[in-house]
Amino acid sequence: MSLLRRLGRPLLVRCPHCGAAWRRRRWFELSPACAGCGLRLERGEPDHWTGALCVNLLATGWLLVGGLVLTLIVTWPRPPWRALYWGGIPLVVLVPFLTYPVAKLLWLAIDLTFRPAGTPTDFAPRGEARER
Numbered sequence: 001m002s003l004l005r006r007l008g009r010p011l012l013v014r015c016p017h018c019g020a021a022w023r024r025r026r027w028f029e030l031s032p033a034c035a036g037c038g039l040r041l042e043r044g045e046p047d048h049w050t051g052a053l054c055v056n057l058l059a060t061g062w063l064l065v066g067g068l069v070l071t072l073i074v075t076w077p078r079p080p081w082r083a084l085y086w087g088g089i090p091l092v093v094l095v096p097f098l099t100y101p102v103a104k105l106l107w108l109a110i111d112l113t114f115r116p117a118g119t120p121t122d123f124a125p126r127g128e129a130r131e132r
Contacts, residue, residue: 006113010105015039016112022105030101033124039117040124041108049104051111056103060095064088 009016013024020036033040042048068088072079096103117123 003113006109007106010102010109013101013105016105016109017117022101024101028100030104038123038126039108040122041104043108043111043115044121048111049107052104052107055107055110056096056099059099059103060092063095064091067091 006016009019013022014020015022015034015036017039018034018037020034023031023035025031030041032042068084071084
């Protein structure tokens with residue numbers, strides 16, 4: 001599978017392994033396994049979500065810097081500094097919450113790129129994955 005496809009699927013909240021829609025229980029709680037292939041969200045390491053946190057913070061930072069640069073280019077020579085300041089605060093606070101499920105699946109896709117799924121612990125039993 002191509003890297004672009006594997007990294008693009010999580011942006012649509014789909015399994016990076018098989019492409020099936022990943023079920024959500026609530027906004028911040030994804031199903032523990034894919035209903036399509038049974039791939040587990042947790043890959044057996046206690047610090048696995050440190051990577052998801054980094055992906056989330058990097059996405060927020062890139063969005064903030066991109067918005068700042070675009071606003072400066074469009075409004076130069078009189079940029080609205082006060083609007084940039086007060087507009088950046090809600091962006092930095094809200095974006096990590098809004099992109100949380102996508103960041104978890106995107107980190108899983110990155111992890112699958114370096115450590116392909118293949119061990120029995122990577123997949124949940126068929127019945128367990130579909131019940132949740």
